[in-house]
Amino acid sequence: xxxxxxSEGEDRRPTTIRDVAAHAGVSVATxxxxxxxxxxxxxxxxxxVMRAVRELDYVANANARNLAGASSRSVAIIVNSVVSPHxxxxxxxxxxxxxxxxxxxxxxxxxxxxxxELATVQLMRQExxxxxxxxxxxxxxxxxxxxxxDYARALALAGSRLVLCGRPALGPDVPALVVEYDNTGxxxxxxxxxxxxxxxxxxxxxxxxxxxxxxxxIAGYRNALADHRVPHDPGLELDGTMERGExxxxxxxxLEAGPPDFTAVFAVNxxxxxxxxxxxREQGLxxxxxxxxxxxxxxPPAADIDLTTVHVPHEELGRTAVRMALERGRDKTGQAEHxxxxxxxxxxxxxxxxxxxxxx
Numbered sequence: 012x013x014x015x016x017x018s019e020g021e022d023r024r025p026t027t028i029r030d031v032a033a034h035a036g037v038s039v040a041t042x043x044x045x046x047x048x049x050x051x052x053x054x055x056x057x058x059x060v061m062r063a064v065r066e067l068d069y070v071a072n073a074n075a076r077n078l079a080g081a082s083s084r085s086v087a088i089i090v091n092s093v094v095s096p097h098x099x100x101x102x103x104x105x106x107x108x109x110x111x112x113x114x115x116x117x118x119x120x121x122x123x124x125x126x127x128e129l130a131t132v133q134l135m136r137q138e139x140x141x142x143x144x145x146x147x148x149x150x151x152x153x154x155x156x157x158x159x160x161d162y163a164r165a166l167a168l169a170g171s172r173l174v175l176c177g178r179p180a181l182g183p184d185v186p187a188l189v190v191e192y193d194n195t196g197x198x199x200x201x202x203x204x205x206x207x208x209x210x211x212x213x214x215x216x217x218x219x220x221x222x223x224x225x226x227x228x229i230a231g232y233r234n235a236l237a238d239h240r241v242p243h244d245p246g247l248e249l250d251g252t253m254e255r256g257e258x259x260x261x262x263x264x265x266l267e268a269g270p271p272d273f274t275a276v277f278a279v280n281x282x283x284x285x286x287x288x289x290x291x292r293e294q295g296l297x298x299x300x301x302x303x304x305x306x307x308x309x310x311p312p313a314a315d316i317d318l319t320t321v322h323v324p325h326e327e328l329g330r331t332a333v334r335m336a337l338e339r340g341r342d343k344t345g346q347a348e349h350x351x352x353x354x355x356x357x358x359x360x361x362x363x364x365x366x367x368x369x370x371x
Contacts, residue, residue, distance in 0.1 A: 026067045034063035045161070046168055061164070061184075069168075086333055087117045087140035089131050091147055095253075096310040097280070097325060101146050101176065104329025112337055114141065123148075125155050132162045136169055142336030144174040144329070148224040148253070151179065160185040172336045176328055178223050180349060189349040190331045194224060197321035197354035198231025201305045202277060204319070204356055206239045209365030210275040210303060215248045216261050216287055217279025225253070225279050228307060232277060253279060258286030266294050274303065274365060281306040281313040281320055288316055299363035309357050317359045324352050 028046075032039045037056060045060045063069070086109040090098040102118060109116045117140060121128040128145070135143045143166060149155070160181050163173040167186040174188045181187055205213050215232055219225040229248065236243050249265065251257035258278055265271075278284035284306035288298055298304045298316075306313055309322035335348055 026069045028069075030067055031060065031063045031069050034067055035059040046165055057161075064164075084114050085117050085138065085140045086112075086114045086142055086144070086336070087119065087135040087138070088144045088146060088329070089119045089121060089128060089135070091121055091123045093118065093120055096282075097308055097323075098146060100310060100325035101329040104326035104331075105144060105333055106329075107326065108330040108333035112333065114333075114337070125150060129155075129158055129162065132159070132166075132173070136162070136166050136171065139169065140171060142172045142174055142333070144176050144332045144336070145178065146176045146329075147178065148222050149178055150221050151223055152221070156181050160187075163187040174332045174336050176332045188332075188335045190328060190335060190352070191350075192323050192328060192352040193354045194227035195231040195234070197307065197323070197356075198228040198277075199235045200231075200354075200356055201307065201319075201321050202232045202235035203239065204358075205275045205277065205303065205305060205362060206235060206241065208275075208303065208362055211241050212244075212273040213247065213275045213277055214265070214273040215277050215279070216251060216258055216283050217253060218248045218250050219252065220250075228279050247273060251279075251283070253283060255282040255286040258283035258288075259290045260286070262287040262290035263293075266290070266296075271296070271302065275362070276302060276304045278304065278306045281308045281310055281318060284318055284320070285312045285316060288318075299361050303362040305362065313357070314359070317361055319359045319361045320357050321354050322357050323354055327352060 028039055028042055032042045035042065037060060041056065042060050045057055046064070086105065088102055088105045090102060092098055093102065106116045117135065117138070119131040119135065121131060128149070132143055132145070159173075163181065163185050166173050172188060173186070174190065175181070177191050179191070180189045202213065213232075213236075215229060217225055218229055233243055249261045251261050261283075262276075276284070276287055278287055284304055288304060291298060291302055296302050304318065306318050306320040307323070308325075309320045310325070312318075313320045331350055331352065335350065
């Protein structure tokens, strides 16, 4: 059944959930549960309901009704941890911009658990937050994307917005805004910096397959090796999480297996670099005299250990996420907005050239 468009000058009755149910050929209860993001529906049923929502313009109408009478003054941010400098700086950006907008800021933590993240998004929807900002690394498998896509639609129906901050989009049909930074480009630039200094055996610390942030950074590392015609050696990529202790562990285990077979280290973040530097020092190896080292993020302790690293605009990420959700919303094409912030290298004293730098 195709709903008849209203003729010019005719007042069209607002679409209701009963209209959606009739259009999809399911019960009102089924529509309600699917749109709440909590109903484990069959793919075919969910597809029929979401098609009816789009064809009847139910999302747009529901948004208009909710926004017109919205009384919420809160902005929600969900992070893995408030201890990590990365998340703390992004959260500060959210708080700063929220205050400028006259909004309160609610912070939720997940410990990196996807199920806990999904539950926290649901809670923020029930609390009527004007936007829910998800920050940082995630295991973005198909099941996660489908469920988070349902929650994004549920937030949209409630007059709220989901903002993905520092993580990739969920898909073209998901009403979520995206603000991220150039992970791959930053990793490419910092790897090229080492290669230009003559390093060919570059140890990558922090590979973690399936996790969005390490995946994008290792992609930049591999792209730089390929463009400089340096053979890729999987043995130079070590698995680990993004904590300081992991950097220490990875280097300690590597050196226990034998003398260094690398001249430089690319740590997936500055915390790992700090731990790796400690392990090198305990083995009598100095940075940069014996081993060069670079990191990523430009957060404490990068400046304290004189680390060359990639600067990430953490606070601007948070501020941009709030501005996108509260001011611009969706663009005129109806596609979710996507903003990519740049990164750049901060050169300090942790890289030693292996050959004289050519004179201009």
